Amino acid sequence: MVILACVWEVISRTGVINPLFLPPFSVVVTEVYHGFASGYLVQHVMASLGRAVPGLLLALLAGVPLGLALGTSGRLNTFIDPVVEVLRNTSALALLPVFTLMLGIGETSKIAMVFYAALWPILLGTINGLRGVDPLWIKAGRSMGLSGGKLFVKIVIPASLPSIFTGIRLAAAAGLLVLVAAEMVGSRAGLGYVINASQLDFDLPGMYAAILVLSVVGYATNAALVLVETHFLRWKQT
Amino acid sequence: MTTQPARPIRLRFENLSKSYPATVRAGRNATGNLVLKDIELDVFEGEFLVIVGPSGCGKSTLLDLAAGLSLPTGGRMVLDGRTVTKPGPERSVVFQNYALFPWKTVFDNIAFALAAAGVPRRTQYERVRRVLALVGLEDAADRYPHQLSGGMKQRVAIARSLSVEPEVLLMDEPFGALDAQTREDLQVELRRLWRRNNMTIIFITHDIDEALSLGQRVAVMGRAPGRVVDVVQLPFQPDAAVDEIRTHPEYGELRRYIRAVLSHPDAATQAAV
Numbered sequence: 001m002v003i004l005a006c007v008w009e010v011i012s013r014t015g016v017i018n019p020l021f022l023p024p025f026s027v028v029v030t031e032v033y034h035g036f037a038s039g040y041l042v043q044h045v046m047a048s049l050g051r052a053v054p055g056l057l058l059a060l061l062a063g064v065p066l067g068l069a070l071g072t073s074g075r076l077n078t079f080i081d082p083v084v085e086v087l088r089n090t091s092a093l094a095l096l097p098v099f100t101l102m103l104g105i106g107e108t109s110k111i112a113m114v115f116y117a118a119l120w121p122i123l124l125g126t127i128n129g130l131r132g133v134d135p136l137w138i139k140a141g142r143s144m145g146l147s148g149g150k151l152f153v154k155i156v157i158p159a160s161l162p163s164i165f166t167g168i169r170l171a172a173a174a175g176l177l178v179l180v181a182a183e184m185v186g187s188r189a190g191l192g193y194v195i196n197a198s199q200l201d202f203d204l205p206g207m208y209a210a211i212l213v214l215s216v217v218g219y220a221t222n223a224a225l226v227l228v229e230t231h232f233l234r235w236k237q238t
Numbered sequence: 239m240t241t242q243p244a245r246p247i248r249l250r251f252e253n254l255s256k257s258y259p260a261t262v263r264a265g266r267n268a269t270g271n272l273v274l275k276d277i278e279l280d281v282f283e284g285e286f287l288v289i290v291g292p293s294g295c296g297k298s299t300l301l302d303l304a305a306g307l308s309l310p311t312g313g314r315m316v317l318d319g320r321t322v323t324k325p326g327p328e329r330s331v332v333f334q335n336y337a338l339f340p341w342k343t344v345f346d347n348i349a350f351a352l353a354a355a356g357v358p359r360r361t362q363y364e365r366v367r368r369v370l371a372l373v374g375l376e377d378a379a380d381r382y383p384h385q386l387s388g389g390m391k392q393r394v395a396i397a398r399s400l401s402v403e404p405e406v407l408l409m410d411e412p413f414g415a416l417d418a419q420t421r422e423d424l425q426v427e428l429r430r431l432w433r434r435n436n437m438t439i440i441f442i443t444h445d446i447d448e449a450l451s452l453g454q455r456v457a458v459m460g461r462a463p464g465r466v467v468d469v470v471q472l473p474f475q476p477d478a479a480v481d482e483i484r485t486h487p488e489y490g491e492l493r494r495y496i497r498a499v500l501s502h503p504d505a506a507t508q509a510a511v
């Protein structure tokens with residue numbers, strides 16, 4: 001990371017890449033500092049998070065139960081599988097105009113897009129998790145006298161957790177990606193908007209500052225999720 | 239030899255058959271998936287019965303049926319005069335591949351079985367400690383299964399089954415992954431437990447020496463389809479030490495005989511011993 005920053009600084013300062021297009025790292029960092037000091041960037045980060053977090057939470061609330069239902073019911077699964085396959089391969093970005101058309105350019109359409117993009121990784125992670133449950137664990141549980149709901153809650157769900165968590169992390173990344181794109185196209189707030197607007201104003205340090213903040217937000221989100229994950233999955237081989 | 243004193247029958251494999259549904263690839267060949275054919279076997283109250291048989295002959299399938307984890311496709315499985323349709327608290331299984339829950343510590347794996355059996359929480363701690371001491375794993379209580387060696391996992395699985403104090407213990411090659419020393423220790427321990435707790439044990443192994451030093455009777459299976467070829471009554475005293483058994487004058491002959499039946503099922507004389 002430090003090396004990357006140094007390389008950035010050097011190639012810009014030495015003019016390998018025109019500093020007009022790629023301002024030195026130190027300049028961008030200063031810009032980030034000013035952005036936060038003035039509250040300008042804070043406001044846009046909050047705007048983005050205000051869309052990403054509800055979208056992700058909704059995807060989680062819908063995706064896990066739906067995945068559990070689909071993964072458990074064999075018949076439902078074969079029926080729904082093609083539908084899921086098609087929908088998840090329909091890029092959320094391609095659907096951007098559709099969302100805008102149906103839900104307007106307000107917060108609802110942004111949250112809905114994050115929700116849509118995040119739903120599939122969570123859904124598939126959950127279904128995969130269920131498929132990966134070792135039948136031997138079920139057998140052991142049954143031999144101890146467990147059945148039905150108890151078997152599900154005490155054995156199937158904990159056994160599926162690793163895959164569900166992987167789905168959640170992929171969902172966060174996908175949601176953020178789609179959100180930025182949506183903000184670039186039709187929004188007056190959020191990091192995506194800042195990136196796009198600064199570029200139009202030819203405020204390149206401002207644009208890079210927003211990109212840098214975006215990377216940090218993405219990184220921090222992932223790190224936070226990994227932290228939660230290691231807490232719940234401390235039994236996993238590291 | 240001595241005639242069997244009339245003892246109550248605990249488990250009865252009654253003309254039992256098991257076949258798995260034909261896969262598409264296997265075609266309509268009905269015998270292709272017949273795993274167990276006409277198993278007739280009585281296990282007496284308090285008996286230690288060992289089953290030996292070649293790999294794939296259906297030993298694990300047989301144990302699943304006794305455990306009530308799967309249902310026969312012919313005949314019936316009887317426990318204390320009643321047809322077995324599901325697992326029950328009087329039976330406990332040690333699975334061939336341990337079947338420990340990787341998301342639970344050693345302690346919690348055992349406590350889980352106790353909770354499932356309805357043992358109140360406050361007595362769980364005491365009982366987990368006791369069975370862990372029994373298999374020499376007191377220090378591993380807080381570890382996760384992936385932090386254990388194969389032998390340790392097996393001992394946890396055994397401890398977990400013993401913790402619920404079952405009347406019928408079904409063990410599927412439970413000592414397979416152990417080193418010779420631990421294996422012998424646990425054999426001695428298991429025989430001691432069996433005598434003390436008056437358990438009925440079905441013990442699967444493919445080690446003839448293990449079969450001879452543990453059991454009272456040895457059922458020898460053949461394969462394709464899986465069937466009981468012979469049941470050998472062992473002449474050793476229940477309280478005999480493993481060393482005494484191995485130096486018993488009949489030991490060598492029995493060992494040779496079981497070996498012969500295993501490799502050539504036709505060599506079975508049924509009336510032998």
Ligand SMILES: Nc1ncnc2c1ncn2[C@@H]1O[C@H](COP(=O)(O)OP(=O)(O)OP(=O)(O)O)[C@@H](O)[C@H]1O
Nearest residue numbers: 258273291292293294295296297298299300334444
């Ligand atoms: N669920 C299943 N579906 C179809 N066939 C099965 C199933 N389970 C077992 N079999 C078949 O039944 C036969 C007996 O299997 P089983 O596991 O009972 O053998 P085993 O005697 O325990 O072997 P091993 O000594 O290797 O453990 C095998 O041929 C196996 O392929």
Ligand SMILES: [Mg+2]
Nearest residue numbers: 297298334410
């Ligand atoms: Mg087996």
